[in-house]
Amino acid sequence: MRKYVAKFILIMLLIFAFGSMTFAQDEVAVDTWEIHFLNSVTGPIASIGEYMSWSANYAAAKINEEGGIRGKPVEIVIHDTGVQPDKGIEEMSKIVDDVLVVMGPVPEAVIMAAVPLAVRNGLFCMTSSTSYEYTVEYFPWTLSWYPPTEEKLPPVTELWAEENPEMEKVVQFVEKWAAWPGMAGAHTIGLNNKNVKVIDVEVPKDAVEFSSLVVKALAEDPDGFVLTCNPDKAGKIIKELVNRGWEEKDNILVFSSADDTALYTTGGDALNGISIYNYIDPDSENERWLNFKQEYKEDHDGKNPGSLATNYYDSVYMIKEAIEEGKLTGDPAKLAEERIKIRDYCRNVENFKGIQITWSMNEGLPTSKPIFLFEIIDGEKQLIGKSR
């Protein structure tokens, strides 16, 4: 018995010695780079989850075509949380001891439940689809993909107010979900700066029929509308407004989170002429973007990519850069150290070449990211202006 134990120890020592020799040369210790992604592909935002998974997988496929990361292929492992916080914790607990970095979680509810677990274990979360307010709490173990809401949004509503100077009073449809009330507040700041009065009308989360709500809004006798609610509700409300005789289409503004397929399918022709803002420049001539868009359309019945479609594409590439620049190995023995290297790289990346724009991060906050204002004509966005 003792002999076996001795033999075993000897072998282990040999392996260890051999191992540390190779690690010393920073060689990759994995066959495949697994990037885990805590997404919600079932439940109320399943459709958004689907395209975010799609773009992460698309990025991985592209990287693998180009030779992988440090010569090894990359694979995205999707974990479905179904927007349930406890499911999020469960999924996080499966990986928190082992992985290098995690993308997500999605959305806010799951972030707040599961990220504390990651923080306790020193695991960096690429929270690339969420407002600043939800991630700043966990800095430095998260990053914010967007500038703080109250800084980034007022300029775009100011721009919209300048385009439509006749407006004095607008009704804002607000759905109280996650970050949206905060964004609505930021819209109001910008409009107030331009002396436009804002009256909020709350959209019930489980509403299916909007005539009553629209009657209520019209009774305020406004000059315009802002829609800060989920995409199919926004589409239906606009349709109802048009049915009830609203004609000044450019006085309707839709916020970025509603810029999604459901808006266009439910809104249909009623959307013609309305304003909308988001972070994607659809006219970008970047070749990667054009390819992305084309393949996305092929896989999605010809629909255009939604407003969050590129986030996790860029995130995968950012992780790739972090691994390459930091010469990371994926070796379990160096896990804690390499986790911090990824974290520090991503939170302070300089001139990162995203699929559309190039930007930098400073301590987890983007320093330069434009917002685009569009007019929708025949289901396509036409650029009106750019803030910042």
Next chain:
Amino acid sequence: MSSTLMYFLGFSMTYILMAWSIYLPYRVKHLHFLAVATMAVTSYMGGILSVNFGWSFLPTLLLSIVIGALISYLISHTIGNAPTFTVVIVGITFVFIIKTAIENTDYLGGTIGLFGIPVLDHPLIILFAFLLVIGYFLYRIDHSRIGRAASVIFTDENLAKSMGIKPKQIGMLFQTISGGIAGSAGVFYAFFVGSLFPDFFTFHLIGTLMTILFIGGYTTMWGVIPAALILRGVPMILPSSIASWRLLIYGVLLVAIIATKPKGLITKKMLWELLKKRSGS
């Protein structure tokens, strides 16, 4: 212990506690979803007390048991012997109202949720000890005169009345205890997860608890234990692509079990026979 195992056990035990709060009133045919509303109330209360007022776990737990029982006791005056579906709809309506109230109260975090609740250092030990206490308590009720009376009410309320059993009293008692257990489950959830989100306390939770109760079996308190472990455990080891069909699998299982073994996998009769065999051999 790995994080996976610890969360698996912790969640399973919390769900057993929740399922027990639904199990007890169902002894007299009350699907008491008011318990789910109670969990929402006490978990948020626990969260606020600990985050904003620095309360520690134990007093929060005790208070929440009292509050939970009190809510159910008050409501039980009208639904203590109401028909099953009246109890169902009262419960679901409360769940809906409480959820909306939380979503519209900024102090409770609104739709954003409440977070930063200090989690327990040794949640598993505390949960396990508490489960033992509640389990013993339920066992005593089940095997008392009241438990037997409840079985009569379940089979035939008129027969029970003719035997001098007062269905309303027992209904009220069970609903009140259910409220107390639900109250504790809410606080355990809050101090285990560390964050609260109004959407958690909805139809989804009701569906999950029903699946656990009816698949495990409602004729004995032991059924929910394996059901909670299996229904929460199996999806954890399945690949995510299959696990995301979890609710569909729950639904299919629920229909299948009701159509084939409506009393669930584990029944009182089965346990009796097991017991007899052991003492016989």
Next chain:
Amino acid sequence: MNNNGTTFLKMNNVNVFYDSIQALKNISLEVAKSEFVVLIGANGAGKSTLLKSILNIQAPKGSINFKGKELTKLHTDEIVANGISIIPEGHLIFNSMSVLENLQLGTYHGKKKEQSIENIFGYFPILRERKEQTAGTLSGGEQQMLSIGRGLLSDPELILVDEPSLGLAPKIVNDIFDILVKLNNVGYTILLSEQNAKKSLEIADRAYVLETGNIVMEGQADDLLNDEEIKDAYLGGSI
């Protein structure tokens, strides 16, 4: 006894169980066409169960043959369609529906629907007067008439009558029994279950005596009426 060479109703070794309790034990019984047969016995002896087993409501084990057909294999509605109807205990009718609607429901298995309802009104003129009234508002006797009328509308050959006298005033009981005799006279075969042994033996052709699920005696009604044992047990000077 025989009609067209086959038996009319013949029960052979019929057993009925409620869960683990045996309610009927090895019952063998025959009813010939146009006969008036009565089942007598105490409360709980199994009289109602026997009638219900013929309609396959309490699933019987054994054989029940009606005009050459095996009833144990048929559903209740098929048995009714084959010409057996029951006038249940406690004059059961649909209280929330009108008298006319109750009768219309009775015609579900019948052939000449409108005409037969007119026939019933001929038997029970009071029902014509009350035809739009809700059945629940009728008096006990009227409800029993409605119940009988409804039972006739499915064109039965055999009528099972379950405790028609229960809860009715003696005067009305006499009327009901007169009606049963009249029905028998126009050709309906009747199998009556009745606690009131004396009265029923007086009008019946033959009788069976049931005790705790067993047939303990059978014979011509007149013979039983004079049997000492029967006198002691069932007639006992009560009426």
Next chain:
Amino acid sequence: MEFFIAQVLNGLSLGSIYVLLVTGFNLMLLVAKIIQFAYPQFVVISMYATWAVLRATNNVILAILVTIVVSIFLNLLSEPIFRRITSIKGTDINATFVASIGLSMVLVEIMSHSLNQGFPISFSDNWVGGSVFRYGIINISRSSIFAWVGGIIVVVAFFYLLYRTMVGRLFRAIAENRHVAKLFGIPIFKTSIMSYLIAGLLGGFIALLLSMLIGTASPWLGESVALKVLAVSIVAGLGNLKGGLFVGLALGVVESVAIGYVAGSWSNVIAFVIMLIVILAKPKGLFGAAVE
């Protein structure tokens, strides 16, 4: 005043839909003795069928036919499951409720995973129809006229069937006393199938009217509707068909008017609070329960 009238008109359209839903639900409760919580989910799936046919062929008549056939088919398909459950000894109506919740979970998952990739579906403008009459903020759309007229026609036809035909009498007989009905030779099985068939037919109409009225459907539409249908049925008195008409219409109006005067999310709560108070005060419903 104009504002109030506009809101009441909106509420009547929505109320007509609730009325039809609760009628179908009650019919199955009365005749088949089941709590069919998944009934509104069948309606939603039928809406997906309407959408798919319209998108593929743009043929309105075909879409209407397919919707009705799908709805009837789904309801009939569920019949053996519920029959099996109700025929097990010692089970009661609660078991059908639990099973229908399971069924509902399955349908929601199928819709959110597989139909239109989980995206909400949307009906084209010529299906939904535009405005027919407008006065200030009062607006009457083609779809709300359909909802009102369709609602009235279907309800009248249904009650004609119930009170003037043999099938209706069979329904009511079984509803009043299943045991007596069986004694009298009423074919329980056939009549029960008939009730699924008619509920299915009704469901098809509801799907058509709803798709016009709200113009979209999503996998989660059925859940909140199912809750309201059960609540309406209980507030009126479980299985009380006439009570359901009144309470269904009232719910629609209360919801619409509440939205007009109360902040968004709280408006739905008002309808629920009113229903809760009624249930707590009268656990057997406003008009008395027809079944226990």
